[in-house]
Amino acid sequence: MKLYYAPGACSLADHIALIETGERFDVEKVDLKAKRTESGADFTAINPKGYVPALGLEDGTVLTENIAVLSYLADRAGSLLPDNGMRRWRVLETTAFVSTEVHKNFKPFFSPDADDKRKAEARDILDKRFAYLNERLGDRDYIVEDEMSIADCYLFVTLRWAKEVAKISLPARLDAYYARLKERPSIRKAMETEGIA
Incomplete structure (x- = not known):
């Protein structure tokens, strides 16, 4: 997995959650004004909405929006969100x-x-x-x-x-x-x- 983030933005929540889950992941900083990633990629090609978070998954799909990303990470890792109740x-x-x-x-x-x-x-x-x-x-x-x-x-x-x-x-x-x-x-x-x- 790869988390696209901007320092201190709401994607920090996903960054914290990823560390909490113990999952292996990479991060890449995004310049939200220029819409470019740290490696020079066009961020709007990754997330057409143009904002973070964006979570690149192993199958090449990208998940966006904090509630969705946080819930996905929690369900995948079996922590940070109870299964039921x-x-x-x-x-x-x-x-x-x-x-x-x-x-x-x-x-x-x-x-x-x-x-x-x-x-x-x-x-x-x-x-x-x-x-x-x-x-x-x-x-x-x-x-x-x-x-x-x-x-x-x-x-x-x-x-x-x-x-x-x-x-x-x-x-x-x-x-x-x-x-x-x-x-x-x-x-x-x-x-x-x-x-x-």
Whole structure:
């Protein structure tokens, strides 16, 4: 497998998940503005959508979109997403919430033409989403029950954006959760490979 990523982008979640699963894989950095891979390939020939993540599979097919890639990796490795039961659905529910209600609201912080008003509106929404997740986390180490899941991989990335890009103060439990996850070996290794702090 090969993960196409941009440093610190949402593909970091997939990078973390790949390390967590213990699967063998390669990575290739993508310049999202130029739409070129580090080896010089036209990234739009790999993923016509032009954004990461993109996961090249052994049979030559390419899988895109975070929820699909994360679920595929978890099912393939038999970890990070339970086979069945309510915990499986809670992990998928939380992963979808991170994708649709948290990730999308960072758009103004990555858009060069976004004004302060749009950023302030996004901050207000994100504050509410993080307050909900803070309550949902409670006193657990992970966002869904007591084991690392794909939801944690994805949530970590958005919390990093909150701190590093949007300068949002996280609620106390969520902030402590972020600090704990940042010390996890898979996360440290993924960030080191991508050259981000």
